[in-house]
Amino acid sequence: MALAVEMRAMVVFLVMYISFLRVSIAAVYKVGDSTGWTTIGNFDYKNWSATKTFQLGDIIRFEYNPQFHNVMQVKHPEFQSCNASSPIATHTTGNDSITITAHGHHFFLCGVPGHCQSGQKVDINVRRASSLPPSPSALPSPSIPAASVSPPSPSGTAPLYALNRPLAKLGLSIAVFAAFACGFA
Numbered sequence: 072m073a074l075a076v077e078m079r080a081m082v083v084f085l086v087m088y089i090s091f092l093r094v095s096i097a098a099v100y101k102v103g104d105s106t107g108w109t110t111i112g113n114f115d116y117k118n119w120s121a122t123k124t125f126q127l128g129d130i131i132r133f134e135y136n137p138q139f140h141n142v143m144q145v146k147h148p149e150f151q152s153c154n155a156s157s158p159i160a161t162h163t164t165g166n167d168s169i170t171i172t173a174h175g176h177h178f179f180l181c182g183v184p185g186h187c188q189s190g191q192k193v194d195i196n197v198r199r200a201s202s203l204p205p206s207p208s209a210l211p212s213p214s215i216p217a218a219s220v221s222p223p224s225p226s227g228t229a230p231l232y233a234l235n236r237p238l239a240k241l242g243l244s245i246a247v248f249a250a251f252a253c254g255f256a
């Protein structure tokens with residue numbers, strides 16, 4: 072009987088541990104890394120974002136001096152033309168964390184005159200199959216309009232991709248769990 076109780080506690084612990092892992096998967100990306108969000112040094116934000124694999128739930132952090140800069144989320148045409156007159160959202164704290172909740176492109180620029188033109192703009196692209204390694208038989212990429220920030224359409228394959236990483240972590244969970252359980256014995 073005591074064993075049954077113990078087993079149940081273990082299962083509860085394991086479930087909690089896996090939940091924790093799932094939550095902790097989200098990554099935080101500081102835009103510009105140590106450079107931050109600025110015009111100084113002509114940082115290449117395009118190259119910066121191109122080297123990242125953004126996923127749903129990831130956090131994009133803009134760190135900057137709010138006296139000199141801000142963060143505006145805009146649509147694609149405004150991003151292209153550096154038009155800060157009709158932003159979707161504006162952030163001005165100097166330490167802005169934005170959680171990515173949709174696939175596709177997320178366009179940000181600095182709304183201070185001249186800054187976007189000098190390169191203070193970044194395109195955060197969350198690809199649909201980003202959790203998969205590149206394969207030769209790549210899916211024919213669906214023609215998603217660049218400016219689309221609409222919620223993802225229900226797709227049969229998406230949940231499968233979503234499961235990959237938690238499952239990969241499961242082995243680790245069990246190993247840690249085993250060590251944990253041994254410590255109690």
Ligand SMILES: [Cu+2]
Pocket residue numbers: 109110139140141181182183186187191
């Ligand atoms: Cu600026």
